[in-house]
Amino acid sequence: MLKKKFVKEKCVTCKQCMIECAVRHSASRNLYEAFSEMPKARYRLQVSIKKDKPHMTVCQNCAKPKCMESCEYGAITKYADGNVVIDTKRCVGCWACITACPFGAISKETELNFAFNCDDCKG
Numbered sequence: 113m114l115k116k117k118f119v120k121e122k123c124v125t126c127k128q129c130m131i132e133c134a135v136r137h138s139a140s141r142n143l144y145e146a147f148s149e150m151p152k153a154r155y156r157l158q159v160s161i162k163k164d165k166p167h168m169t170v171c172q173n174c175a176k177p178k179c180m181e182s183c184e185y186g187a188i189t190k191y192a193d194g195n196v197v198i199d200t201k202r203c204v205g206c207w208a209c210i211t212a213c214p215f216g217a218i219s220k221e222t223e224l225n226f227a228f229n230c231d232d233c234k235g
Contacts, residue, residue, distance in 0.1 A: 123159065123166035130155040136233055154221060156230040171196055171217045171230040182212035197234075200226040
């Protein structure tokens with residue numbers, strides 16, 4: 113497992129971390145093959161500029177995850193290591209977790225109808 117390390121002072125918002133995330137979660141785990149795969153490989157973090165500074169939007173692994181409380185289908189688990197992960201096979205795509213997350217760190221896969229978040233590179 114990799115740990116996310118985001119250093120605002122060093123980030124140039126190249127978004128290479130987003131590409132690496134998508135490749136890591138692809139079936140092939142190969143940069144050249146990942147972007148033509150179906151289903152499409154998705155990144156689980158977002159790098160942007162906020163208030164003229166680089167910002168990473170990613171799951172904060174909350175102590176009391178509002179997303180988990182909002183999920184009526186038991187698709188979200190907080191593990192002993194602190195990671196909060198959505199089981200995409202159990203998710204029914206109701207999007208309650210997306211609404212509940214105060215950080216905007218949950219995304220939706222509309223084609224396959226499930227929500228997903230950062231899994232700390234366990235992909």
